[in-house]
Amino acid sequence: MSEQRRLPLVVLISGYGSNLLAIDDYCRSPHGRASIVRVIADRPQAVGIERARARGLPTVVVDYRSFASRRDFEYALAQAIDAALPEPTDGLILLAGFLRILGDAFVARYAGRLLNIHPSLLPAYPGLDTHRRALEDGATEHGATVHYVTAQLDGGPIIAQARVPILPDDDPQRLSARVQRAEHKLYSEVVDSIARGAVRYENGVVIRDGKPQSQPPCRTFSEP
Ligand code: GRF
Numbered sequence: 762m763s764e765q766r767r768l769p770l771v772v773l774i775s776g777y778g779s780n781l782l783a784i785d786d787y788c789r790s791p792h793g794r795a796s797i798v799r800v801i802a803d804r805p806q807a808v809g810i811e812r813a814r815a816r817g818l819p820t821v822v823v824d825y826r827s828f829a830s831r832r833d834f835e836y837a838l839a840q841a842i843d844a845a846l847p848e849p850t851d852g853l854i855l856l857a858g859f860l861r862i863l864g865d866a867f868v869a870r871y872a873g874r875l876l877n878i879h880p881s882l883l884p885a886y887p888g889l890d891t892h893r894r895a896l897e898d899g900a901t902e903h904g905a906t907v908h909y910v911t912a913q914l915d916g917g918p919i920i921a922q923a924r925v926p927i928l929p930d931d932d933p934q935r936l937s938a939r940v941q942r943a944e945h946k947l948y949s950e951v952v953d954s955i956a957r958g959a960v961r962y963e964n965g966v967v968i969r970d971g972k973p974q975s976q977p978p979c980r981t982f983s984e985p
Contacts, residue, residue: 766794767788767793767794767795767796767956768794768795768796768851768852768853768952768955768956769795769796769798769845769846769847769851769852769853770784770788770795770796770797770798770852770853770854770855770952771797771798771799771800771801771842771845771846771852771853771854771855772784772797772799772800772801772855772857773800773801773802773803773838773854773855773856773857773859774800774801774802774803774807774809774810774813774857774858774859775802775803775804775807775809775858775859775860775861776807776808776809776858776860777808777809777812777858778800778807778808778809778810778812778813778857778858779809779858779941779945780857780858780878780941780944780945780948781797781800781809781812781813781857781858782809782812782813782816783944783945783946783948783949784797784855784857784948784949784952785797785813785816785818786949787949787952787953792953793953794953794956794957795853795952795953795956797818798819798845798846798847798852799818799819799820799821799841799842799844799845800813800818800819800820800821801820801821801822801823801838801841801842802820802821802822802823803822803823803824803825803834803838803859803860803861804822804824804825804826805822805824807822809857809858810822819845821841821845823837823838823841825861831864832864832866834861835863835864835866835867838867839867839870842854842871852874853874853875853876853952853955854871854874854875854876855876855877855878855948855952856875856876856877856878856910857878857948858878859877862914863875863910865912868910868911868912869912871910872909872911872962873909873961873962873963874962875909875910876907876908876909876910876920876951877907877908877910877915877917878905878906878907878944878947878948879891879905879906879907879908879915880892880903880904880905880937880940880941880944881895881903881904881905881906882902882903882904882905882906882922882924882979883906883908883915883916883919883922884916885900887914887915887916888914888915890933891903892933892936892937892940893933895927895936896927896931896932896933896936900927901926901927902924902925902926902927903924903925903927903936903940904922904923904924904925904940904943904979904982905922905923905925905940905943905944905947906919906921906922906923906977907919907920907921907922907947907948907951908920909962909967911965918962918965918966918967919967919977920951920954920960920967920974920977921947921950921951921954921977921978921979921980922947922977922978922979922980923940923943923944923946923947923979923980923981923982924979924980924981924982925939925940925943925981925982925983926981926983939982939984939985942982942984943982946982947980954969960974
């Protein structure tokens with residue numbers, strides 16, 4: 762696939778960056794239709810930033826602690842994003858384990874291009890600690906969701922989901938590891954569907970294959 766036709770991606774991380782690496786694997790695969798143009802971490806100690814550098818990906822740290830306000834941090838973040846994109850209104854911004862809550866103005870600036878992956882079958886379990894909460898509730902299934910980001914935390918239009926059955930001997934670590942394996946496939950599949958033009962965002966609605974999506978696709982990942 763020629764470079765010109767690739768969808769540019771800016772990936773925002775705070776931690777290990779396993780989703781980042783999975784998306785990069787997709788980009789480098791023979792069927793990849795996107796390309797990571799910049800990885801941005803909000804803290805210098807994010808392990809994922811080293812892993813990205815080791816792959817030769819362009820990286821920038823925008824350290825949230827060096828700004829006086831969230832507004833100033835988000836201004837610098839937006840500059841780092843826009844500087845990496847070949848066209849200011851083209852490309853996706855992918856939150857992949859990015860631990861900052863983004864303000865309304867930032868979210869509005871990238872409406873329809875800002876995606877997040879969340880470790881639950883939203884609307885179940887927004888927020889943190891989703892694996893433990895699902896286990897404590899005696900849930901039989903858990904999973905992951907990729908959604909467009911809106912001002913409502915973990916509440917934007919859902920693009921696709923991955924269902925992961927909960928096993929009798931699961932603990933939060935085991936369950937989280939299985940959900941993460943599903944996340945890695947799910948996020949890349951969603952990026953691919955947008956890069957192919959099969960999925961897009963219009964006025965707060967996910968359009969799939971030219972029609973408003975009423976029910977997001979939800980594939981079951983039952984491998985151990
Ligand atoms: C993922 O489990 C994702 O669902 C959540 O944060 C985690 C990030 O993991 N938003 P990694 O940094 O991609 O390994």
